[in-house]
Amino acid sequence: MSGDGEARAKPASIRDVARLAAVSYQTVSRVLNDHPSIRDDTRQRVLSAIQTLDYRPNQAARALASSRPNVLGILSATIGEYGTTSAIVAIERVARERGFSISTLNLPDASPEAIGEAVRQFDHEQVAGIIVLAPQVRVFNVIGGLGVRVPVASLHTGAGGTAESIASDQRLGASMAVQHLVALGHQDILHIAGPQDWIEAESRMHGYLDAMFEADLSTLPPIRGDWTADFGYFAGRELSGRRDFTAIFAANDLMAIGLMHGFRDAGVRVPDDVCVIGFDDIPVAAHTWPTLSTVRVDFAELGRRAVMHLLASIEQQPDPEFELLSPELIVRESTTSPAMRR
Template sequence: MEVRDRAPERGRVPSIRDVARLAGVSHQTVSRVLNDHPSIRPETKDRVLDAIAVLDYRPNRAARALVTSRSDVIGVLSATVGEFGPTSSMAAIEEAARVEGYSVTTLNLPDTGPDAIGAAVRQLVREQVSGIVVLAPQVRVFHVLRGLAIDVPFVSLQTASGATADTLSADQVAGARLATQHLIDLGHRDIVHLAGPQDWIEAESRMRGYLDALFDADLPTIPPIRGDWTADFGHFAGLELARRGDMTAVFAANDLMAIGLMHGFRDAGVDVPGDVSVVGFDDIPVAAHVWPTLTTIHQDFPELGRRAIALLLAEIRGEQRPVFGPLAPRMLTRDSSAAPGRR
């Protein structure tokens, strides 16, 4: 290969223009080679790659972003601070992105109002991210996102039922049906649901699965109790339900509330599962180590995160998008559920 210009000065890091001079092309052509642009002729690409090898050139992300208006960074917009499922998915998102040569920048949304969501999306776009993963369990977040003109690829990791082309989901309606049906199969007829807060997609999906299972079994429904996902609320609900005594089983919409619920029952002298059975949802790590060990629904949140990156990178690279169905939940039967007792 003919050297068209002198090599960079000793000690100076080679630039994209050094590669261009050595290969006898423009720096725009080098950029197109780096981004695997289909319009580059094979002989030109070979020349540029040879120059890169000779100079040991390593593309600078910031410089590359200036040329392509994109960086090797994926933005994550999260309105799920502290929630077990999305946190587990987040770790998988970061690992899957790293394997593909991308880093991840996360914006947490303590405020999910329209202005805050719009400002966060615009900030990620200004940072020239290549794509965005949305972790948002609230219905209102999706309403706002649908009205925004987002000019970068994005995927919604929607941990509920009903995935679309731009969303991924775990089938939580099916999970709630499994939990409720487990109690019905044990012989329970008076089953209370300790639900999550309004406007949360997970809460609505899990309540729907509970109601569907009762309807199919022709069982009466007891008005659900709206909680806030915390163990503290579960403890409060346990004390209140112990005074009511109108049920033999409780399906809690997440494990934290279920664990607090069992604590409340214990403080009120109610035995689990002798008097009341309890089933949770999520299979958080501590669920297998409380007493009694918690019967719950397991979801593969890390796989959901890996799928999000696979779908987003296919969109970024212009490749065929993988097709994923909702992730199937799994019932984990432990010691907190049994046939109706003496209560």
């Protein structure tokens, strides 16, 4: 399975292409870089030479000569998290289209030391920029205090000063979830939030508060979770004794699913006794019992935008403007009107 075959010829260089196309190597370089002043037949000749020789520009040489690195670092501490993966795929696509390759560095946890070390590592690898998928507030403090030489963008806050643009999509999504509960007639709505330090957790909680305020409802103190289904389970058992709410908005689907399990074990029926709505629309959300209402955000688009921001920053160009993403509300069995309960 190892392809270290036999006649491993040296790969063709730009000069080989030039020779075959009967032009100078510089002309080839111009074709590669889309220079305007190239006659069309010359370009064709070069392109076909490239084709026949299966020529691929040597990235190392390119990076060296231009002294402009062509690698983008993705620093992730949330690889398990749903959404991260689709964002990563999208980021890669865009980046590769723009001629960058991707170097990923996945952290098991987001401790300041680990983050610092990771950023240093990227710095050392001389990446052109870093995209951070570790949306803890403290991560940015760490990075800020590190004196990094390269631009840094985050999936969750937007690059540079546009910190609001991306985070607010999540806030809107959370609002929609709560508005849905309100529209069903719920008044006492509890929020299971994510960890204090997480930007996403804050965004989603803000969305909850927004919607409650707008509906003129009083809020209950949110419960801080850790995103895991296991936490949701224990919270469910714990909360089964309380009667001061009729619906729960969990900051992610995993906690919502655990929650429903906890309620089930405690004899609390969902949605009859308590309604539950999550956030993310993970694949199993459509198949739990009851199936889970939730909100879907286009993480791939978020990833794409993060890259755009970062590239703009790298190329010293104005930050692109995006409109707010519209999250999608997915209504399933876990949310019903309180009137329907017996």
